[in-house]
Amino acid sequence: MRFELTRDYLEKLRQGIEANDVKIVKELTNDLHPADIAEILDEISIDEARFVYLHIDKEFGSDVLVEMEEDVRERFLALLSGEEIASVFIDNMDSDDAADIISELSEERQEEVLSHISDIQQAGDIVDLLNYDEDTAGGLMATELISVKENWTVTRCLDEIRIQAEEVDEIFFVYVVDEKETLIGTLPLKKLLLANGNTLIKDIFDGNVISVKTDMDSEDVANVMEKYDLVAVPVVDGIGRLKGRITIDDVVDVIKEEAEKDYQMISGISGDVEHSDSIFQLTKARIPWLMIGMSGGVLAALVIGGFETELALYPQLAFFITLITATGGNAGIQSSSIIVQGLASKTIGLESTTRKLIKELSIALINGIILSTLLFAYNVLVEHPMALSISVSLALITVIVVASLFGTFVPLALNRIKIDPAVATGPFITTTNDVIGLFIYFWIGKYFFTVFS
């Protein structure tokens, strides 16, 4: 029932396209889900994609388009006129998908497409949706939903649902509104099926409804839906009028994107890139962070250079440069990533920043003492000079403590001034920790070598 894209399959399809063999192409794409066809189109050239697209089931066209990757879709739509886009695709789409796709077009093309949408109501809904910021509940929601009035009977309700259902793919929830279109609850389908025809909706509906406002940030929408295990959530405007609904499949994309963004930030990659992107895109996403890291390296070189005299006297000081910077870096990233994850999932706890820092200090001290004791034992064992052994261990504790506190404090501070705290997990924090760590190390080293000599 499910399709797995293989190299063999692509090879066969390409041969069919090259031979202009419509029968083979149809055979190969027949019965596939739109998401599978979109996956195939993402893998082949734009001309091959056009050939395939022309020969798939017409009613699938818009679903395939929705599932395509953004950049492929962009190149694909560039081949079509505004009228074709409107009549072939947009007319068959849900308002939220239509708005997403139209928003990717240039201002000029947007107007062209909108002017060719045959359903005035749909065109109006799309224009309304385009006004919402794409990272808010309004930008995520679809306007297709089923709503009933509180003073209707069950029979009237079923009749109205039948009419409204024409427009909606799947009925998950029936929303109940009052005369002013204010959302007052939901009507579980179960209750509708079990109730007597003359019963009034207001006597059976469920008034405990969780809704979100149109301007709520999409990450917060995801948190609400996740916390309350919601499959769909109604969206209301500032005065509580029902405007649309968000289903969880759209929110899954938000959750994935957020997680990927944080992951890319911690690994020093900017932008949403994949291994299948072009070499140019991948280079562009990676080099800025490498440059930040290298600049940090130059700074570190200046710090080390400042202790050139000591290095010439005690070259053994250089042995542990990497140990100090690497361990400080690791401790810092551990701290900041725990904070970043806690902030993202709202599980950070309610205690004050000071208490968070005290907790972090305790953990850092325990880790620092264990590690530096082990290291001291090792250094004594291999008969390194006592000055070196003491300096390295003392520096190690200090660096772990400083890096951990820094890694805890910076994301909390960034979050307070509304900057994405994940920034604090990238090369930026590691670099800073490197520089601070080296200072501490050489300063302590210099002191002990002077004392012991």
Next chain:
Amino acid sequence: MRFELTRDYLEKLRQGIEANDVKIVKELTNDLHPADIAEILDEISIDEARFVYLHIDKEFGSDVLVEMEEDVRERFLALLSGEEIASVFIDNMDSDDAADIISELSEERQEEVLSHISDIQQAGDIVDLLNYDEDTAGGLMATELISVKENWTVTRCLDEIRIQAEEVDEIFFVYVVDEKETLIGTLPLKKLLLANGNTLIKDIFDGNVISVKTDMDSEDVANVMEKYDLVAVPVVDGIGRLKGRITIDDVVDVIKEEAEKDYQMISGISGDVEHSDSIFQLTKARIPWLMIGMSGGVLAALVIGGFETELALYPQLAFFITLITATGGNAGIQSSSIIVQGLASKTIGLESTTRKLIKELSIALINGIILSTLLFAYNVLVEHPMALSISVSLALITVIVVASLFGTFVPLALNRIKIDPAVATGPFITTTNDVIGLFIYFWIGKYFFTVFS
């Protein structure tokens, strides 16, 4: 409508509990969603939690239990007898939640609880579910679902749905099975509402159903539901018989957990910890990775120590140790994280490993040439010796290339031998890159200083 947990609220609640004031506690928890109550119970002591729990609405009890954090729930259930757990909680739960919670108990307590479940059918379902691996579709699914036979009429179907609906919280899909209980399709509620009473189900059902097998890995289930935008997916056994269904809210948890696992791996934290966990738990999750990193640092010290003679002659070589290791580390993590993300989301592309490595080589060369040219210009500008300037830049290119190829190859190789490729993003790969990078750097440095002097 939604509740926000604040320090003030907790303060008031604690005062109420301390004063044994049932009225205040009831007032404060009244009208709250079970997920909110669970959130509160996670924040207060186990004794306070018991007090609150005793005074909340009885029918909410099991929902609150489902939403609690695992460790809090464990301590909480330890206070109750097997009979209490069975009669108060399990009887009101969906089979998947019940199985999850029972699976957390000791073998002995599991039997005790199971023997006290009043509904024999439910007890049987739970025992069946306990047999599935928790990371498979079988472990995720619930057995509560609505299924109809293909040769029923719409009227019979609605009657049966009314009966079956008693057990099911929400009706999202009606599944259609044949005489042998084999899943053959779904019946959209819309079609059911629009059809005539005498119509046979086999004439209106939708045979294009995507299902998963009970033994499918839960990550794969998540990928399938995400790709096809499914809100619920039916689960079938090896010969296609309908066994249960998975709803997307359970899969959202899988997606989140996977993302968190990868994130914690790259930041060098083991186990699923949060900032609110105890100092002991947090230390335990962090120290192993710090030790790996420190061992790498000791290895690095040995490498650098091997070049002690050169360092004594040319102490300037030490200046750029951090730059080389940090940049190599960054490039390696970039490469491996792109591969790990691609493998997780199945967007890695179909080309061979060799082609992936060639692509990575190109990116590494471009980045390496740009960065080392910049660095060379800087070193010439600040009038560092030519031997140093050349060595550092040459070493930088080499290290970026080696680290990038290594970062690409290792996760691909781990994935092939069925080890979680995310392992390759943690301190392990950075440490290896540090050691290799230092070798390359000092070896090149030694050569050029000898040539130029």
